[in-house]
Amino acid sequence: MGETFVIVGGxxxxxxxxxxxxxxxxxxxxxxxxxxxxxxYAACGMPYYVKGDVAELDDLVTVTPEEFRDERDIDLRTGxxxxxxxxxxxxxxxxxxxxxxxxxxxxxxxxxxGATAIEPPFDGLDTDGVFTIHDMDEADAIERYVTEESxxxxxxxxxxxxxxxxxxxxxxxxxxxxxxxxxxxxxxPFGEPVAEAVEAHLRxxxxxxxxxxxxxxxxxxxxxxxxxxxxxxxPADIAIVGxxxxxxxxxxxxAGLELGPTGAVATDEYGRTNYExxxxxxxxxxxxxxxxxxxxxxxxxxxxxxxGRAIGQTVTGSPTPVGDIAGTAIVKAFDLGAARTGILDEDxxxxxxxxxxxxxxxxxxxxxxxxxxxxxxxxxSADRETGRLLGGSLVGAEGVKRVDTIATALHGGMTxxxxxxxxxxxxxxxxPVWDPVLTAAKVLAGQLE
Amino acid sequence: MGETFVIVGGxxxxxxxxxxxxxxxxxxxxxxxxxxxxxxYAACGMPYYVKGDVAELDDLVTVTPEEFRDERDIDLRTGxxxxxxxxxxxxxxxxxxxxxxxxxxxxxxxxxxGATAIEPPFDGLDTDGVFTIHDMDEADAIERYVTEESxxxxxxxxxxxxxxxxxxxxxxxxxxxxxxxxxxxxxxPFGEPVAEAVEAHLRxxxxxxxxxxxxxxxxxxxxxxxxxxxxxxxPADIAIVGxxxxxxxxxxxxAGLELGPTGAVATDEYGRTNYExxxxxxxxxxxxxxxxxxxxxxxxxxxxxxxGRAIGQTVTGSPTPVGDIAGTAIVKAFDLGAARTGILDEDxxxxxxxxxxxxxxxxxxxxxxxxxxxxxxxxxSADRETGRLLGGSLVGAEGVKRVDTIATALHGGMTxxxxxxxxxxxxxxxxPVWDPVLTAAKVLAGQLE
Numbered sequence: 001m002g003e004t005f006v007i008v009g010g011x012x013x014x015x016x017x018x019x020x021x022x023x024x025x026x027x028x029x030x031x032x033x034x035x036x037x038x039x040x041y042a043a044c045g046m047p048y049y050v051k052g053d054v055a056e057l058d059d060l061v062t063v064t065p066e067e068f069r070d071e072r073d074i075d076l077r078t079g080x081x082x083x084x085x086x087x088x089x090x091x092x093x094x095x096x097x098x099x100x101x102x103x104x105x106x107x108x109x110x111x112x113x114g115a116t117a118i119e120p121p122f123d124g125l126d127t128d129g130v131f132t133i134h135d136m137d138e139a140d141a142i143e144r145y146v147t148e149e150s151x152x153x154x155x156x157x158x159x160x161x162x163x164x165x166x167x168x169x170x171x172x173x174x175x176x177x178x179x180x181x182x183x184x185x186x187x188x189p190f191g192e193p194v195a196e197a198v199e200a201h202l203r204x205x206x207x208x209x210x211x212x213x214x215x216x217x218x219x220x221x222x223x224x225x226x227x228x229x230x231x232x233x234x235p236a237d238i239a240i241v242g243x244x245x246x247x248x249x250x251x252x253x254x255a256g257l258e259l260g261p262t263g264a265v266a267t268d269e270y271g272r273t274n275y276e277x278x279x280x281x282x283x284x285x286x287x288x289x290x291x292x293x294x295x296x297x298x299x300x301x302x303x304x305x306x307x308g309r310a311i312g313q314t315v316t317g318s319p320t321p322v323g324d325i326a327g328t329a330i331v332k333a334f335d336l337g338a339a340r341t342g343i344l345d346e347d348x349x350x351x352x353x354x355x356x357x358x359x360x361x362x363x364x365x366x367x368x369x370x371x372x373x374x375x376x377x378x379x380x381s382a383d384r385e386t387g388r389l390l391g392g393s394l395v396g397a398e399g400v401k402r403v404d405t406i407a408t409a410l411h412g413g414m415t416x417x418x419x420x421x422x423x424x425x426x427x428x429x430x431x432p433v434w435d436p437v438l439t440a441a442k443v444l445a446g447q448l449e
Numbered sequence: 450m451g452e453t454f455v456i457v458g459g460x461x462x463x464x465x466x467x468x469x470x471x472x473x474x475x476x477x478x479x480x481x482x483x484x485x486x487x488x489x490y491a492a493c494g495m496p497y498y499v500k501g502d503v504a505e506l507d508d509l510v511t512v513t514p515e516e517f518r519d520e521r522d523i524d525l526r527t528g529x530x531x532x533x534x535x536x537x538x539x540x541x542x543x544x545x546x547x548x549x550x551x552x553x554x555x556x557x558x559x560x561x562x563g564a565t566a567i568e569p570p571f572d573g574l575d576t577d578g579v580f581t582i583h584d585m586d587e588a589d590a591i592e593r594y595v596t597e598e599s600x601x602x603x604x605x606x607x608x609x610x611x612x613x614x615x616x617x618x619x620x621x622x623x624x625x626x627x628x629x630x631x632x633x634x635x636x637x638p639f640g641e642p643v644a645e646a647v648e649a650h651l652r653x654x655x656x657x658x659x660x661x662x663x664x665x666x667x668x669x670x671x672x673x674x675x676x677x678x679x680x681x682x683x684p685a686d687i688a689i690v691g692x693x694x695x696x697x698x699x700x701x702x703x704a705g706l707e708l709g710p711t712g713a714v715a716t717d718e719y720g721r722t723n724y725e726x727x728x729x730x731x732x733x734x735x736x737x738x739x740x741x742x743x744x745x746x747x748x749x750x751x752x753x754x755x756x757g758r759a760i761g762q763t764v765t766g767s768p769t770p771v772g773d774i775a776g777t778a779i780v781k782a783f784d785l786g787a788a789r790t791g792i793l794d795e796d797x798x799x800x801x802x803x804x805x806x807x808x809x810x811x812x813x814x815x816x817x818x819x820x821x822x823x824x825x826x827x828x829x830s831a832d833r834e835t836g837r838l839l840g841g842s843l844v845g846a847e848g849v850k851r852v853d854t855i856a857t858a859l860h861g862g863m864t865x866x867x868x869x870x871x872x873x874x875x876x877x878x879x880x881p882v883w884d885p886v887l888t889a890a891k892v893l894a895g896q897l898e
Contacts, residue, residue: 323870330874412861421772425779
């Protein structure tokens with residue numbers, strides 16, 4: 001008889017692992033328990049559904065449950081919640097939607113329980129017209145609310161990716177968007193040069209920014225009408241709360257799986273927990289940061305996909321590291337792109353034993369004489385003593401995918417001088433002779449001499 | 450008294466070195482002898498001047514001779530040809546435009562004599578309306594000929610960058626373009642997957658391709674009227690010959706500077722020739738290839754700029770390597786981009802001791818559901834035994850600047866598995882979850898298992 005691989009959670013990490021296992025070893029039984037109904041969907045696409053760029057919510061589904069079952073021979077059980085994991089007896093206890101409870105034995109287990117949008121302690125969070133983006137149903141509900149109720153004024157709470165993407169989506173429906181951010185800047189992990197450019201661009205596109213501004217709650221007679229701030233009340237006839245996510249670790253913690261310093265499930269380089277045959281991956285799990293070598297929690301789709309796939313290889317006999325992360329992220333805000341990778345925060349760099357030095361430069365995305373170039377602002381950070389590259393960011397109307405060059409240099413453990421000498425591509429329609437990333441490296445290398 | 454740094458040739462390498470030296474050590478005397486009148490201009494921009502995307506030829510000049518003289522205190526002498534270098538007495542013999550001859554002593558010498566467009570042994574190469582792109586004057590002449598003579602049919606000879614960019618430029622003036630290429634494909638160094646996509650796109654844009662077709666010469670009573678092929682004659686009332694460049698090494702060779710296997714001046718990692726205080730850089734010099742570790746000759750602007758600047762640092766007391774090259778190149782053909790880096794040719798890879806394995810994949814440049822994505826075709830090549838990445842190419846309507854990710858991985862000495870695990874940026878408007886470069890690495894890594 002074949003072995004059994006049980007997976008808790010049917011999104012990116014879980015379904016990548018399931019698919020990989022069945023490809024590598026069709027004899028292995030793969031059982032996936034998913035609490036909800038949606039599996040393997042592109043959560044990152046939800047703002048574009050609300051905006052109207054994506055016609056159908058189903059377009060965001062990469063593979064349907066039927067395809068997983070029929071084409072990939074995965075025993076996928078939606079509407080099934082895992083209540084308990086017992087690593088000693090190697091069993092999970094499951095509740096089906098109809099109330100039935102049963103035990104399922106495993107040889108290998110993957111905890112891929114994901115993360116949940118944080119619900120801050122706001123008054124009136126359950127008011128009609130106030131949304132916290134948990135899943136596809138929520139995206140559907142927002143889109144319907146916008147279409148049917150034609151709100152005039154939106155309160156978007158949180159200046160991270162979700163807040164900024166939802167601001168763009170709502171503005172496309174002619175909603176006057178107010179964005180509330182507790183911190184002094186939006187996109188805090190991207191650093192000030194990016195944040196300030198994005199803030200100016202949001203304002204140019206009619207978004208009213210309220211920085212350093214805490215929200216207390218929402219009010220209204222029936223649907224939402226008001227957002228309450230510390231000493232002010234403002235109108236809002238739709239509200240979207242996007243203040244981050246928290247890893248779903250209760251099930252893992254109750255089972256005795258160790259959590260790491262970030263609060264997510266601790267894992268080794270193969271995605272293993274403190275139990276040899278129990279893995280964790282995706283938004284509920286920690287990853288190793290390529291610069292610090294320490295644990296980090298950056299819940300993003302690629303990390304989940306890649307880790308799931310690697311774990312699928314490992315449990316079928318080819319031990320495969322899940323890969324380090326660099327915290328690479330990219331976001332579109334109206335017509336501006338913003339991207340970051342590595343360690344940009346100076347305190348964090350010092351905490352990891354580095355002495356960070358940073359530069360910020362601006363350069364054209366194309367040759368200066370070639371039409372339609374855009375100004376790109378590039379920040380690079382390095383360790384003063386060793387010259388080792390620590391991180392970087394870009395902001396501009398085109399070309400911010402160049403962050404991949406910086407991320408690759410981080411994975412290669414390069415110094416700034418080494419990055420400065422990389423043979424990047426030049427032709428007038430694509431870049432100046434010195435790519436803006438090289439110019440930043442050149443300036444930073446000069447400061448390190 | 451300060452030392453004297455003499456530079457032969459006032460383009461990218463020469464002027465970069467001159468500028469760097471004056472920044473690092475204003476006391477050093479810097480004398481640049483330039484045979485022509487143009488210095489520090491963007492030769493790569495010439496096709497876009499002919500096309501009409503760049504209004505004035507002067508827009509291609511980065512820094513004017515006056516700026517070099519007045520603002521940077523460089524003794525720049527245009528119209529001065531260096532006739533002889535004597536490394537034993539450390540002097541050069543110079544001829545000024547007025548016929549005067551004089552000797553100039555140096556402490557350090559940089560040979561930056563560039564390259565010259567190859568003039569094939571075609572009959573009628575001096576016919577009116579037949580152009581070989583040597584410099585800015587030629588670009589000016591082509592632009593004037595197109596505007597004043599309104600040619601109907603063009604013969605572009607050579608399917609490299611220049612040929613393809615000039616085809617696009619002429620087509621923009623409603624000229625029917627015929628492109629003649631001796632080899633079976635255009636863009637030979639980019640490999641077949643790129644070449645085939647570019648060929649299809651050229652045809653879609655009305656360019657008539659004549660592959661495997663050798664040109665014998667041109668004819669006409671007065672201006673050019675015909676292009677002669679082996680067994681056929683075709684009409685052409687303008688012809689542009691762009692079949693590559695050859696390094697200008699006569700001056701160096703006569704002086705006893707060693708040439709390398711490529712025919713360009715041999716240099717060490719600091720750009721030094723076989724004489725301790727004589728350097729060579731730019732299109733006349735060899736570089737070290739980052740993959741093979743051996744000498745190569747890839748005459749491109751970034752290499753020249755970077756080497757010149759490094760040599761400027763070295764001669765002012767901070768020894769700085771000129772940097773290895775990866776042969777990275779990028780070109781636009783109408784609405785398609787094509788890019789390459791590293792070693793793609795299998796024979797060449799085997800010659801360098803590798804056992805190459807390649808894959809070619811196609812993937813969307815954006816999330817599948819996000820509007821206006823384009824198909825990107827990515828080729829990656831690696832060594833079978835070690836998994837070391839050898840090279841890569843991309844072709845598609847957007848996103849080919851991703852070649853920089855591959856180039857950075859080459860400089861980092863990465864394996865395909867390492868590249869597969871780089872944390873590249875994902876958001877729906879910018880990439881699928883797995884960037885096409887990662888997908889290619891994943892598929893290639895699978896073949897190496």
